[in-house]
Amino acid sequence: MQLQFCGAAGTVTGSAHLLTLDDGTKILLDCGLYQGNEPEYANFNERFLFRPDEIDIVVLSHAHIDHCGRLPKLVKDGFRGRIYATHATRDLTAILLLDSAHIQDRESSFTNRRRKDDHEDEPLYDAKDVADTMELFRTVGYNKWFGIHPDVEVVYKDAGHILGSATVTLRIKRHGMRDYLLGFTADIGRPDRPILRDPVPMDACDFLICESTYGDRLHEEAPQEKEHFLRVIQQTCVTQKGKLIIPAFSVGRTQEIVYMLDQLVRENRLPDVPVYVDSPLAVNATRVFEMHPECFDKEILDYMALDPNPFGFEKLKYTRSVEESKAINNKKGCIVISASGMINAGRVKHHVFNAIEHPENTILIVGYCADNTPGGQLRNGAKQIRMFGEYKSVNAHVEIMRSFSAHGDYREMIDFLRSQEKDKLRNIMLVHGDKNALTGFRDHLHEAGFGQVDIPKLGDKVDL
Numbered sequence: 001m002q003l004q005f006c007g008a009a010g011t012v013t014g015s016a017h018l019l020t021l022d023d024g025t026k027i028l029l030d031c032g033l034y035q036g037n038e039p040e041y042a043n044f045n046e047r048f049l050f051r052p053d054e055i056d057i058v059v060l061s062h063a064h065i066d067h068c069g070r071l072p073k074l075v076k077d078g079f080r081g082r083i084y085a086t087h088a089t090r091d092l093t094a095i096l097l098l099d100s101a102h103i104q105d106r107e108s109s110f111t112n113r114r115r116k117d118d119h120e121d122e123p124l125y126d127a128k129d130v131a132d133t134m135e136l137f138r139t140v141g142y143n144k145w146f147g148i149h150p151d152v153e154v155v156y157k158d159a160g161h162i163l164g165s166a167t168v169t170l171r172i173k174r175h176g177m178r179d180y181l182l183g184f185t186a187d188i189g190r191p192d193r194p195i196l197r198d199p200v201p202m203d204a205c206d207f208l209i210c211e212s213t214y215g216d217r218l219h220e221e222a223p224q225e226k227e228h229f230l231r232v233i234q235q236t237c238v239t240q241k242g243k244l245i246i247p248a249f250s251v252g253r254t255q256e257i258v259y260m261l262d263q264l265v266r267e268n269r270l271p272d273v274p275v276y277v278d279s280p281l282a283v284n285a286t287r288v289f290e291m292h293p294e295c296f297d298k299e300i301l302d303y304m305a306l307d308p309n310p311f312g313f314e315k316l317k318y319t320r321s322v323e324e325s326k327a328i329n330n331k332k333g334c335i336v337i338s339a340s341g342m343i344n345a346g347r348v349k350h351h352v353f354n355a356i357e358h359p360e361n362t363i364l365i366v367g368y369c370a371d372n373t374p375g376g377q378l379r380n381g382a383k384q385i386r387m388f389g390e391y392k393s394v395n396a397h398v399e400i401m402r403s404f405s406a407h408g409d410y411r412e413m414i415d416f417l418r419s420q421e422k423d424k425l426r427n428i429m430l431v432h433g434d435k436n437a438l439t440g441f442r443d444h445l446h447e448a449g450f451g452q453v454d455i456p457k458l459g460d461k462v463d464l
């Protein structure tokens, strides 16, 4: 039995790990898109490290595009096997892959228009490839072992990361010997977040592939986020009659913010201001959330007994069309939630562009922003930013709420690993982290008493 690291090795995106059984069966754990620009990953999205038509089974952990975003490419290149996922992951994957196909189509037409030679840039896949991919899904619930091969059973457990997200444990029969358990944490969420259930401990494994996103960091504690949020709304929208712009990822973060606003409405504490969720993807994603209460925690289920729609209230408007989006420009004293979270794409760029020079407005940063994005620059206190080729002075107020994170920090991840038995666990293989996070997390794991911890490189193979 052999494991090969075919993505997210030494970096944070492009998740893909290939397990080859002794009988030659090939099982791929995740098939994610790479979203960075490191030299060793050049052409990663175009070329697989294996033959797609030789893969028998894909086991998908969750719907983030860095975990599922190359599935249509895999299908386009010859994969015809089954793709396993939880029910909610399947539905979120459908809308996120269509969105990804749409973005690629737009990007390649843009590149082709600027090209001077005859070469045509082709998108990785299109909507038809996404449709073909969705045909191959088989969905399963949490906490039930299911067979994917005569010698392999799998169980999904809550990862508490995004809707539908799961850790993956494979129980592999070895004839005449004790079964092996191979665990794949995928992305580990955090306890006590709104909407989703907490991460559930995994079975004690022999081998574990573990993520490391925040392997060298601790999150700040911020239990007062709702009060902080209310103060920002009051100051911006009521006192200053300005606009509060919240750049947020359409899946997960947007629904968390809307749910928090919904709670403030029910408590009669939200000032009488209109709220716009300006993102077609967020509209679709919210519908998927509503269809999957099986992923919700007790708190929101109790809340829904009083308010059946936690993602909607009278003053909230979801906007789809470009006209509706443009009309928001002329509004004052309102809240606008729009993607992307880093302000480097999507409609929120236009909203920030129009609002940033006016001191009555506030930009509220609620998520991770890479340093070289407008969101990252604002977070780092930039006085001026460049958008659409123009320099804009930052006169609007910039506010940061740090408590929203879908990834556990190193202490939370080590807590999550407490269910592992140190004398049974032979090896932890760290993936899905940048270099400092990977080595930092390895040190923290050693301090916590875990023995063998490896950091595989892209393409590395290990015999289990």
Ligand SMILES: [Zn+2]
Binding pocket: 062, 064, 067, 161, 187
């Ligand atoms: Zn993720």
